[in-house]
Amino acid sequence: MLISRRVMTSGMALGLAVLCGFGSGAAAADKEDLKVMQLPIRTDGPKSLDPVEGSTTYDNMACAQFYETLMTNKYASPMEMEPLLLSEMPTTEDGGTTWHFTLKEGVYFHDNECFPGGKGRAITPDDVFYSIKRLADDEHKLENWWLLDGTILGFNEYKDAQNAAEEFDYDASVPGFRKINDREFEIVLTKPVYRFLYILGMFQTSVVSREAVEMYGKDFARNPVGTGPFILDTWVPKQSLTADRNPNYHEVFYPDRDQWSREDKRARLHRAAGKQVPFVDRVEFTMFIEDQPMWLEFNAGNLGYSQVPEDYFQEAFDRSSKELKEDYLRKGMRPHANKLLDFTFRGFNMEDELLGGYTTEKRALRRAISYAIDLDEINETFYSGRRIVYDGPIPPGLDGHPEDGYSEAAARGRNIAKAREMLAEAGYPDGEGLPPIRFYTSQNAINNAVAEMVKRQLDEVNIKFDPVFMDFSTLIEAINKKKAPMFGFAWSSDYPDGENNLALFYGPNEAPGSNHYNYKRPEYDALYEKVLTMGPSDERTAIYAQMRDMILDDCAYVGGMARERFYLVSPWLLNCKPTERYYGWFKYLDVDDSKRE
């Protein structure tokens, strides 16, 4: 037996040594003089590489590497827009109904076999119209139709007619699309809709090649052909995505020095100013469903940046000061914090028999619940105080967000006396006769613990809290079917305008639309329709505040909170200022292989 064991051990050791030698040899052979950056995608990544079928952050992150929109966010200041496929920002001479666009010269689709000779051709206004028309085709399940519903002249009629027809005719005309020549075109809206410009910066409106769509058919979702800085190499769903530099990428330069803030300059983000992008030859994304492997891979220097998962925050940062710890600083890691345009809340179904309604009593009951809940305690206990608690649905940084986050109309907790007073006004003095409040939320460790805390807080005013945990899709289903009396949910703004969040309370958007509260107040709806046509102004901000306070007064939800996301950037990844407002910024990144360990 001893001999056998010895033989076996030696054999295994020899085998391992041989294989290891083989491994390093192969790895060395793989190394070329290419600039390659490895980046993570937290969770399982995109579900489609077709922009009109995309909706998630990860669809956006992937599509933005291959496709481009007419306009985009500025890398140095992501809340602002700039032209991308246009030579200049669109102009209007009639107050925002008719918009004039001029396409940039020298923008070509990726070289692909769908084109004659495999050579990508220049984009034209027809490509823009075709790409937008795809949003109306019910073959794509109209997943993003909401973006342009009722916005472009004759587009709704076109959608209805084509979907009713035997075959969707992309050549049929839409009155709102007017081609002037091969570079210029106009889009006519039904009325001035300010958000239209933001929508033209959203990845779902990216310009795609008709030839590719027609050639690949259903497989177009995995064969992206756009004008973006990278060309897809491989996509293994839920695993990895690799892309190579587009050698024919049009002229896009790294933001000028004067666009960067002083803080950004201190982080040396301006050093590539004026240079043509992209800088790297290849980008490799790996999807991580679990946080631990992502965090370890990042710490081992194998990833360019990483979000800092909640569970690892205190490993990297000091809990109270939020300063990066010494050992991470020594490694040359750079921290970055992003305030997200987030609105997390506990909503009420305004059609619920117990909690809904607009009478004084119903309103008082919701306010009693709101007064009794202490969001600051939740923030401190579960998020190390890193969330921003604020009143109203408009997140920090946008017009309409209340000064210092406080509004007098809000029933901000914790105020036990007011909670008891409201409870009595609602007809439930000291909670007597009040049935348990059923609260639907998605199942995860933090939600479970938070629900326990809320239960304890509400118990103090004798409100019985009955949380119901479910998976996220079941939660959405319950909310869509108006079955959830109270529910935990979150909203990330699609574009940086408070109007996007105020739309959550617009009556016609009721469930299964985005108005999950089924909040309906005619005067609110009238104001919303008014602000849709208004650009940024003091008048519009005042209306936003009025609408915000209307919702707070009715207490359609308890909340809200916004997340602050922390990132760490490896020393070898240059020019990195992570933002979640858009994902076309990977082209600005560069790598310095000499700084890899």
Added chain:
Amino acid sequence: MWTYIVRRTLYNIPVFLAIVFILMLALRVNDPVSAQLGKNAGPEQIRLLTEEMGLDQPFIVQYGVFLKKLVTLDFSERSWDQGFPVSEMIFKAVPPSMAITIPTLTITATIAICVGLVSAFNRGKAVDRLLMFIAVIGMSISVLVYIILGQYFGAYVPSESIDGWPFEVAVDASAGESALFFFQPAHWVSFCMLPVIINCVVALGYDTRFYRAVMVEESAKDYIRTAKAKGASTQRVMFVHMLKNAMIPIITRIMISLPFVITGSILIEVFFGIPGMGRTLINAINSKDFPVIQTFTALFAALFIASNILTDVLYAMVDPRVRLS
């Protein structure tokens, strides 16, 4: 034998149909449409997607359509979540799973049988107690603990201090689309060896105790005493007489594990980023991707049924007393 196989296969058809029926029924308790649509779902979108998914059809029609696809081996239906044909997903997911499970099964069975033999032969002695103590400790710890500690101390920490440390924390984008990537020796060592070690450590506890119990039972039988009395060497008694007679439970154990060679190991694959069947299935469950869940589960059920029939056939081959009738 062939008559037996055909008869057993026929007997199992109702079982298989019932599994598929119950599965499809269970899946439809919740509506998958909401899971597929984003936060801006409208009634028209919900209607369109419901129609496209075929969920507007009566359940029995959906059941019939799926059965027809199974019978004709038509796995061309596309994943709702990814848009890929299910057949392609199976084809790509099986090899990475096998790169983990085949070595795991082979190593675990070999070591566990040997340890079981040694332990049984030394029953009650210090060696036996020590081996069983280690086995109990091994099986008492959650697989998640092994994975988390394994990734940290088996890959991350040594790679920080030892140049050329072969194990990686997780599969990176270099794996690409090649189904055979994980069978290349260098890649197998980098990405699969640590998961295999962890899998083996987890499985060894259970298997060793099982094989020891089998061997203990055999070692008390008369023929062992007779063999010893006739002067057979220890090795001969253990590896020829005892092992041969213990083959039926050993085969049962191995055959039960055989379908897992295809189905993979969910947690290991998720944490180590191995794009195998387990990871694919759990992703499909999370996104309520019915075509993938249904096809994978039907495939797993078929594998289990096939392995059961094969087990019976093997019984007859190793033990002449067993008759296939």
